[in-house]
Amino acid sequence: MKSDVATGHRSALDVLDAGFADPDGVEGRMRITDLLISVPAIGTTKLDRILSDLRISRAKRIGGLGIHQRQRLTAFLQQRESTNRSRRRSRLVVLAGPTAVGKGTVAAHIRDNYPDVLLSISATTRAPRPGEVDGVNYYFVDDAEFDRLIEAGELLEHATVHNSFRYGTPRSPIEKALSEGTSVLLEIDLQGARQVRARMPEATLVFLLPPSWDELVRRLVGRGTEDAVERARRLDSAQVELAAQDEFDFRVTNTTVGEAAQEVVELIKTRGRGPRWAHPDAAPTAANTARGV
Ligand SMILES: Nc1nc2c(ncn2[C@@H]2O[C@H](COP(=O)(O)OP(=O)(O)O)[C@@H](O)[C@H]2O)c(=O)[nH]1
Ligand SMILES: Nc1ncnc2c1ncn2[C@@H]1O[C@H](COP(=O)(O)OP(=O)(O)O)[C@@H](O)[C@H]1O
Structure with a gap:
C-alpha cells in the first residue's frame, strides 16, 4: 500500500508547487524520487523510466529543479491526474x-x-426489422463481415444468440x-x-x-x-x-x-x-x- 506520509494527503502537484515556492522548506528539500513514489501506481521500476523521460537525475530535490525540469514534471503530473479522474468517472x-x-x-x-x-x-448478422436503422439499432452485417470483425x-x-444469428460488441x-x-x-x-x-x-x-x-x-x-x-x-x-x-x-x-x-x-x-x-x-x-x- 502506498504511503502518503511524505505528501500529507495532498496531491503531488500541490507538494510540487509548495516546493517551488520555498526551495528551502520541507517540500523544497523533498527528493523527487520520494515525491514520485508517493503517486499511486508509480513503483520503483516505473520511477527510473519516468525520471529518464523527464531528464531529471535521481538525486534531485524539488527546490533544486531547473525551470525546464519543473515544466516537464508539472505537465507529467497534470496529465496523470486528469487521466485518473476520467478513469474514475x-x-x-x-x-x-x-x-x-x-x-x-x-x-x-x-x-x-x-x-x-x-x-x-x-453488430449482428440478423436482418433489420421494419423501422430499424443501420448504425442506430445495430450494424447489420453479413456472415463474411462478421468473420472479418472477429479475425x-x-x-x-x-x-x-437464440441458436440463430450472431451478435457482437x-x-x-x-x-x-x-x-x-x-x-x-x-x-x-x-x-x-x-x-x-x-x-x-x-x-x-x-x-x-x-x-x-x-x-x-x-x-x-x-x-x-x-x-x-x-x-x-x-x-x-x-x-x-x-x-x-x-x-x-x-x-x-x-x-x-x-x-x-x-x-x-x-x-x-x-x-x-x-x-x-x-x-x-x-x-x-x-x-x-x-x-x-
Ligand atoms: N452477446 C451479445 N448479445 C447481444 C448483442 N447485441 C444484442 N444481443 C442480444 O441478442 C438478443 C437478441 O436481440 P434482438 O435481435 O434485438 O432480438 P429480441 O431480443 O428478440 O428483440 C438479445 O438477448 C440481446 O441482449 C451483442 O453485441 N452481443
Ligand atoms: N416494465 C415493463 N412493463 C411492461 N412491459 C414491459 C416493460 N418492459 C418491457 N416491456 C415489454 O415487454 C416486451 C419485451 O421487452 P423487450 O425490451 O423486447 O425485452 P428483451 O430485450 O429483454 O428481450 C416488450 O413488448 C416491451 O414493450
Whole structure:
C-alpha cells in the first residue's frame, strides 16, 4: 500500500508547487524520487523510466529543479491526474437478463433520456426489422463481415444468440468513450456478459429481473414477435438464464421501465465495481432484488 506520509494527503502537484515556492522548506528539500513514489501506481521500476523521460537525475530535490525540469514534471503530473479522474468517472456496465424481461426497452429508455451514457451499438448478422436503422439499432452485417470483425480483433465479445444469428460488441467505440470519461452500457446476452467479465473484470454486471415469472411470459407473448414453438424454446432458456443471476454484481427488477432505467443509471454513476470491491452500501437491496422468480 502506498504511503502518503511524505505528501500529507495532498496531491503531488500541490507538494510540487509548495516546493517551488520555498526551495528551502520541507517540500523544497523533498527528493523527487520520494515525491514520485508517493503517486499511486508509480513503483520503483516505473520511477527510473519516468525520471529518464523527464531528464531529471535521481538525486534531485524539488527546490533544486531547473525551470525546464519543473515544466516537464508539472505537465507529467497534470496529465496523470486528469487521466485518473476520467478513469474514475467512466464505467462499463453490462445489462443482461432473460428473454423479454425488457432489456431492449430499458436500454432504449436510457439512450433516449440519459445522453451522458453511451449505449453500445452491436453488430449482428440478423436482418433489420421494419423501422430499424443501420448504425442506430445495430450494424447489420453479413456472415463474411462478421468473420472479418472477429479475425481483426474488433469485437470485445460475440455470441450466437437464440441458436440463430450472431451478435457482437465493437471494441473501439467503447475504448474511446471510456478513455474520454464517458460511461458505456452494453445490452447483451448472458454468454456475452460472461466474456466481458473475463476480459474486463472491472466492468459492472447488472441482471434485469421480471417482477414475476408470469409477467415474463406475458411480456414474451405480448411482444408478439415469436411463434408458439420459439416462445416455448425461449422460456426454457429463460429458466437457465435466471439461474445465472448470482454471477452478476447487481440485480434490478423491471417493474416500470422508468424506474428500472433510473436504477441502472444510478449504478453506472455511483458504483465503480461490483460488491467484491464496493462500499457495503452498494449491496443489492430488497427493493431491487426480485423474490420468487
Ligand atoms: N452477446 C451479445 N448479445 C447481444 C448483442 N447485441 C444484442 N444481443 C442480444 O441478442 C438478443 C437478441 O436481440 P434482438 O435481435 O434485438 O432480438 P429480441 O431480443 O428478440 O428483440 C438479445 O438477448 C440481446 O441482449 C451483442 O453485441 N452481443
Ligand atoms: N416494465 C415493463 N412493463 C411492461 N412491459 C414491459 C416493460 N418492459 C418491457 N416491456 C415489454 O415487454 C416486451 C419485451 O421487452 P423487450 O425490451 O423486447 O425485452 P428483451 O430485450 O429483454 O428481450 C416488450 O413488448 C416491451 O414493450
